[in-house]
Amino acid sequence: MSVISMIRNIIERAKRLLGLCSEEPLLRLGEVLGFEPRNISYYQLAFTHSSCSLTDEMGQRINNERLEYLGDSVLATAVSHHLYLNYPHWNEGELSKRRGAMVKRAVNNAVAKRMGLHKMLRYNREMGQRLSPDTYGNTLEALIGAIFLDQGYLQAEMFVLTKVLPLFQELEDSLVEQTTNYKSLLLEWVQQHHLDLDFKMLQEPKRSGGLFVCAVYIDGKRISSGRGSNKKEAHQEAAHAALAALRKVDPTIPISDS
Incomplete structure (x- = not known):
């Protein structure tokens, strides 16, 4: 040594x-x-x-x-x-x-x-x-x-x-609530711009293990969709995708995981 x-x-x-x-x-x-x-x-x-x-x-x-x-x-x-x-x-x-x-x-x-x-x-x-x-x-x-x-x-x-x-x-x-805040970020953005936000379920599984599919609508226009093993996860993914789309026209929108 x-x-x-x-x-x-x-x-x-x-x-x-x-x-x-x-x-x-x-x-x-x-x-x-x-x-x-x-x-x-x-x-x-x-x-x-x-x-x-x-x-x-x-x-x-x-x-x-x-x-x-x-x-x-x-x-x-x-x-x-x-x-x-x-x-x-x-x-x-x-x-x-x-x-x-x-x-x-x-x-x-x-x-x-x-x-x-x-x-x-x-x-x-x-x-x-x-x-x-x-x-x-x-x-x-x-x-x-x-x-x-x-x-x-x-x-x-x-x-x-x-x-x-x-x-x-x-x-x-x-854990979903702690590690992702996409839905709240999206809600904050639409409120700042005086727009209407709506989450609509497009698919709910009839059997265990299936996927939930959710779509985001802003002022009646479909912006994005997301999938998940439960409604919360589908909402978060759809909100994440919506933020990504909106960020192309508004680069100030935060989108990374909290």
Whole structure:
């Protein structure tokens, strides 16, 4: 080990001794996972934020970012498999849209906090409130990556199906309201311009798993349409599309996710 690497390791140990990196024991790990881990080091790494990076003998920083990359792919695959099996009548576009809604960053953040992962994360306490809200979703993805390495794909997929998806379904309505405000933005714009706004349902599914289709009308003219697994989602997508169309003539209209 080089002198520089030795110094880095000494600094990291000193930080932990001084309490600069929070270190919640992984006592709840078995409860969170639903099984006992084989190699605990994967999970320790999954809960190591970049602000508390360790250093290997080559001087490389070690944290949960590589596991996050791996877990992101495993999560997307597990959700894709779930949708493919459970919605055989959906086309590729419908499957892709639903998957995107289920694995988006804000969803992961909310699910991770509900699971209590934020209490298990090791990070530099000096950062305080400067931690990005996405940190928690990143930790969830890193945890999925750790499960994949420790137990294999089938166990990782089971974790997604039994632990992650039920929480997403429980939080879905509030998540839509938290992460998208297209309908309120559109309403604000039409009120400013003294126009009439109307949302009309064009299609409501007769069977479970079907899509709702909604259209936006401004002053009686159809501007856009949107689809979703429920009315709120269809309204939001239609409003989003309407804002995109209106933005071509009024560039001041905000359209990005809140």
